[in-house]
Amino acid sequence: MVTLKDIGHKVNRSVTTVSRALAGCSDVSPDTILIVRKAAEEMGYFPNTLAQRLQKQSADTIGVIAPVSSKGYAESFFCEFLAGIGEEASNQGIDLLVAYAQEEDELSNYRKLISGRRVDGFILSRTLRDDPRVQFLNSLQFPFAAFGMIEGTSSLPYVEEDGEYAMGLVVEHLVSKGHTRIACICPPLSVLFAAKRLSGVQAKMKQLGLVLDPQLIREGSFDQKDGYEQTKSLLSLPNPPTAIIGFNDIIAFGAINAAKEQGLKIGKDLAVTGFDDIPMASMYRPALTTIRQPIREIGKMVTKLLLDTIKEKNAGIVLPEEALKDRQILLKPELIIRKST
Amino acid sequence: MVTLKDIGHKVNRSVTTVSRALAGCSDVSPDTILIVRKAAEEMGYFPNTLAQRLQKQSADTIGVIAPVSSKGYAESFFCEFLAGIGEEASNQGIDLLVAYAQEEDELSNYRKLISGRRVDGFILSRTLRDDPRVQFLNSLQFPFAAFGMIEGTSSLPYVEEDGEYAMGLVVEHLVSKGHTRIACICPPLSVLFAAKRLSGVQAKMKQLGLVLDPQLIREGSFDQKDGYEQTKSLLSLPNPPTAIIGFNDIIAFGAINAAKEQGLKIGKDLAVTGFDDIPMASMYRPALTTIRQPIREIGKMVTKLLLDTIKEKNAGIVLPEEALKDRQILLKPELIIRKST
């Protein structure tokens, strides 16, 4: 592998001069620049990133730690999100490190990557109420950005779809179709987006003079099995719901399957909605009414936020609170109406 | 950040000694080891990976370049595969770098990562006939391993499900159900697995005294839209097929949707099969008969092959041909029969 030294040797210049010539510093003679660049080209020179990074004291890498266990989550949702992150990172010349959490202790994964200086920042997703990752990274002043709201501070960057508003759209739509008895199948409510969405449903129903029967709120997991089981249980109630809001598309698929098995006609006997609009949502039969999240775009946005944060930290800039507030982005979602309602 | 120097300072030893004490070299006095380790612990020392790597001349990182465009592929299949890779890599203390191909020229992505010494090897998937990536990496003697057969050499490591055998199982199953007019919807046949699978169908049909009507072989893309369109076209033939083999699950979903729209009863009027057994396969209605690929496991296996290859290269070991042959793994697949046939 050819190094600066090799080039310097060939063109009779010092390593320093070669380095600066390549960087295009103004204090190098045009002649030298030409000579050096030509030689570098001919010799097939490429800088050694490792060396550059060591000297810059920056890994030029951002990390994503994927939860290895939760299958439903590992699905297309995460994949799309990752693609967005990767695209934006690569646009900015930053590497993307993906780690798969093995340890019982989730934070140790973060700790390891940080202390080895292997990444300059993290992307989080699916933030929790009192999220230990947020607390940990924040206490270390280590840069990160999240897909999902961060509570209790206006200084941490995140992107989130406005889940409350979104659920308002869903409820309005369902009510306009004549539904009043509406059920919710939610992931754990410790996950912030789930809690937000639920309160969105409740708020809109209240506003429309309806109530969300506590019996019809089912808190479970993220996957279709859950949607399936909960729906079976819901339908066996003496006074079953006529509409089911799945808090993500996969849950909704499970709900549809369960209802179909009971011989119900989806979109007629029972309305089902999802959230995310993963590609499968339009393919499923019946096609799923859902909230579109431009997941890949969101991945890009979050990455931008993170990279901005990192740059500022490296430059020693501290933004005022107001500026940081602009890093908390709440997107207006869109309701996609299909056959399932 | 605390360094070896800091520790040395504190315990009155040289950097060298500290380094060796931490490494547990036998030529350091037990006392020193104890002292050093204690100090390191107290001071919260962690080695700077960048520095270690620069000096080791190894990135301790493997790369995966994802095709950014092909949506269908970006789905759960790729996600699962990535998880397998990540798991195994992390078990062996290796980082996983995921890049999203932007450039028109696919190889330049590889070139960039290699010349910057950012990775020690690559994982490929969906290999092609005369795959340019294979040729490129091989010409550079740069380590890689593939999910998908590599033709024309017995020295390159890969893992593949035996697609010919698998399609044999599918055809046998369909024929046992009375089907003789069978169609295939394939990804581009330049993709090796597609070609293999097709020849598997042909071989088994021939063996059973049947022929695969060339009219019923449809070559297209990887996604459900393709499965949908091709199925519509197939069903409009004067002599339509009674069974459709989708070369992956997503294609099969498209086929099912198209047939349903024509009022056909899947599993009765028309049989449809897939390939991969992605989680959605069992959830879809009707549930899909398909070939199970343990994708995550395969990801792990491929990664093991790659890491072994890298280790040997670093150690300067050259294995004999026979040993390399053991690095070409052909898995026996399993047929999962569900309602769609």
Next chain:
DNA sequence: CTGAAAGCGCTAACAC
């Protein structure tokens, strides 16, 4: 058993 010195490849401060 320990330390000094060299070097991985690069950049930056400071002469000349």
Next chain:
DNA sequence: GTGTTAGCGCTTTCAG
């Protein structure tokens, strides 16, 4: 304009 020196943090000869 260019080169010398130093240093990023680590490992590895090689003396002592």
